[in-house]
Amino acid sequence: MSDGHTKMSKTTPMQFVMALLGSLFAPLFAIILIVIMVVKIQMGHATGAPQNMDAKEVEARIKPVGELVAADPNAVHVDMQGDQVFNAVCTACHTPGALGAPKFGNSSEWGPRIKQGYPTLISHALHGIRMMPARGGNADLSDLEVARAVAYMADHGGANFTPPATSADVDKLVASVK
Numbered sequence: 001m002s003d004g005h006t007k008m009s010k011t012t013p014m015q016f017v018m019a020l021l022g023s024l025f026a027p028l029f030a031i032i033l034i035v036i037m038v039v040k041i042q043m044g045h046a047t048g049a050p051q052n053m054d055a056k057e058v059e060a061r062i063k064p065v066g067e068l069v070a071a072d073p074n075a076v077h078v079d080m081q082g083d084q085v086f087n088a089v090c091t092a093c094h095t096p097g098a099l100g101a102p103k104f105g106n107s108s109e110w111g112p113r114i115k116q117g118y119p120t121l122i123s124h125a126l127h128g129i130r131m132m133p134a135r136g137g138n139a140d141l142s143d144l145e146v147a148r149a150v151a152y153m154a155d156h157g158g159a160n161f162t163p164p165a166t167s168a169d170v171d172k173l174v175a176s177v178k
């Protein structure tokens with residue numbers, strides 16, 4: 001037996017355990033790092049735009065360019081207010097006073113018209129008079145819309161007319177004109 005041999009210390013159980021743990025932990029540590037990396041990458045994807053879009057956004061992106069709108073011809077007609085009708089139709093002539101139309105807001109031009117009475121004015125607006133076209137040229141306007149627009153214009157010319165509640169009431173009012 002040589003000295004060298006006897007000098008070699010015996011592996012203690014403690015050293016063995018440490019070596020075992022070391023050899024186990026090295027790959028385990030690597031695995032943990034890899035798992036953390038993968039999870040991080042996946043989380044990055046999850047917060048990225050495409051995965052995060054809700055159904056509506058997806059639909060908006062893939063919807064076809066053209067769109068068909070099925071307009072219901074029987075859709076309920078919603079009557080405009082007097083100022084809306086005026087701004088949509090009547091203003092074309094009644095603001096500049098075109099074709100001799102009484103100017104909006106001009107009480108000296110509206111005074112003699114107003115004296116004829118609200119029903120007569122509505123009747124003339126509905127059926128037209130001289131250069132004034134029936135319904136201001138917009139056949140889609142309801143009787144109520146025309147009556148409201150007449151009141152709106154006349155009231156800004158010094159009158160104090162209250163439009164009837166419904167188109168049927170307008171018709172009754174106009175029927176009294178002879």
Ligand code: HEC
Nearest residue numbers: 090093099100101113121124125130131132135136149150
């Ligand atoms: C294309 C031009 C034009 C448009 C648009 C127009 N008017 Fe007139 N309007 C006239 C003219 C012109 C007169 C004057 C007619 C006359 O007395 O010779 C007039 C007169 C009137 C009068 C007075 C009638 C009378 O008996 O004195 C009323 C009320 C009236 N318009 C209402 C309206 C309403 C309401 C609208 C919108 C819905 C409208 N007008 C849109 C040209 C127009």
